[in-house]
Amino acid sequence: MKTLSIKDIAVKAGVSITTVSFIINGKAKEKSISEAVIKKVEKIIKESGYKPNQIARSLRTGNSNIIGLIIEDISNSFFSRIARLIEDKAYKKGYKIIYSSTENNVEKAKELINMFKSRKVDGYIISPTKGIEEDIQVLLSDNKPVILFDRNLSDIDTHYVGADHFKASYQSIESFIKNGKGKIALVTTDIDVEQIIERFEGYKKALIDHDIPYNDELVLKIHFNQDEAETIEQMKSLFSSKDIDAVLFATNYLAISGLKALKQLNKKIGDELSVIAYDDHEVFELHTPSISAVQQPLEEIAETVIQLILNQLSSKNKLENQKVIIPAKLIER
Amino acid sequence: MKTLSIKDIAVKAGVSITTVSFIINGKAKEKSISEAVIKKVEKIIKESGYKPNQIARSLRTGNSNIIGLIIEDISNSFFSRIARLIEDKAYKKGYKIIYSSTENNVEKAKELINMFKSRKVDGYIISPTKGIEEDIQVLLSDNKPVILFDRNLSDIDTHYVGADHFKASYQSIESFIKNGKGKIALVTTDIDVEQIIERFEGYKKALIDHDIPYNDELVLKIHFNQDEAETIEQMKSLFSSKDIDAVLFATNYLAISGLKALKQLNKKIGDELSVIAYDDHEVFELHTPSISAVQQPLEEIAETVIQLILNQLSSKNKLENQKVIIPAKLIER
DNA sequence: CTGAAAGCGCTTACAG
């Protein structure tokens, strides 16, 4: 069965395709099409199951009602949950989302931007990697709305939504100190992105503000793409050789590896060693004992992102850029 | 800056757009374009950064190099991991994936199919809900490749890839019995889909084959969309009132709720109560004690799905439908 | 109140 085109509908209804097009696009009143014609055409459309070809429409109008979402890795639960929330919210406003993962790979990120561009998506929601600043700049000078989230690119003048990583990290360390801890380690990654750096800065500042000298040896930077087995070994050597009484993990997957390391060392979490994980995960609540975690406000982040992009999309003129920083919450367990 | 079109390139190069098109599409040799012209045009394309408009190309050719992936819920780690694997593999073959979640909602599933259809995706990979049989049938009679995965629709004659749920469930129960358990409960959902039913059937058959009478009271069916708090209450009442020594959870999120319920009841997992979860999850390995789980072969499923759809896509004639059942693995911890 | 026609950016059968 060949798919129907607007022409088929026009022929069946005995009107021009112009008339059909006006009716489909809700411009019937505005163009003063008679009530009778509207009724007739709508009936035919419904009966035949005709759906306008979106490709043709996009080619003609230059937009698509699609928002491109570019994230680091869809299999990471932080991103998949954000993606799901964004998808739901956009859907309610008549926008579809298409998403794809960069795997923290600059080349792939650039390709994705190009793919989305050639698919004429109306706007972009991106958790960026370093190295794609230029490509984003091109989108902006093309007048496409771009919302960054999770991580900011300070060189890029556009909207950004993210959690207050510095503060959350600072507060985590303060909570350790309040509980009498003083030998506080940080396990983080070596990715050079703003939100990771801020967690590190928050750690450092909190120590200094409480007169605890910063000690390089208590900070373990795990190489980004490395094997989990190796990561666990490195953590084991940190945890067993150094005299530490608390540790903040800067990402949830590091925390999970850390828990495995501690399990292997048979080191009990609790009075002896306090643990906070950055980014909550189901594992932490269920773990015995439960693990405290910094919870990013997913719902609020998703809501703000969608709000910003819809505002942009519906206004002809460029809105003033906003950098929205949302507090994260330390869940003490 | 206006985006370039094929015409701009043609003008710059002093050739026709036909020639440029042939060169872009690698048909230069075939169409015996002279080496000099090819060189010149390629140089101009590279220098100008011209990218063909995929929308126009799709409109003209009727395909898109995009595969639509429709899953139940991207925030579920089983699906997000499968999605990621499929995305990677497709990408290497020059296909892009766009995905979207149905939330187990028939209406939304139908809309997604329509959206993908009007975007002219070349093929569909679907973890289906009941109720979309007709829509899938339409795609098939439209000659679009459709691969079902995770759950089969027995009425639909197309490719399917999934784990052997019956067997995995059967083996789980056998493993309980081998370890001397006899009062074996099943916690499952009330969704009426094949893979859930098979897990139930495997449970039943294993009991009967080992001369353990099937007892309705040991099977708890949790309502699909219900609050976790309520789910936990129901489980607590099962676990505390009945005299049971083993429990199989038919999904990983049920198992997670179950672990919470057991924690609240202060019931120790181990000799007293054995637990197996269906679909592995990071939680289970880390849990104290570790939880055994049925692991679906994600990598194999993704690989098979991609293989089947690429075969379909590259062959003009319809290939014979395959139903591929891959064994799942019980990881005893 | 309604329609003929141009044009979005491509591909490709056909002609030379």
Place this chain on the structure above:
DNA sequence: CTGAAAGCGCTTACAG
């Protein structure tokens, strides 16, 4: 070896 032209299915300025 290369190009003019039709056509994919829409939208919309213009005309009547």
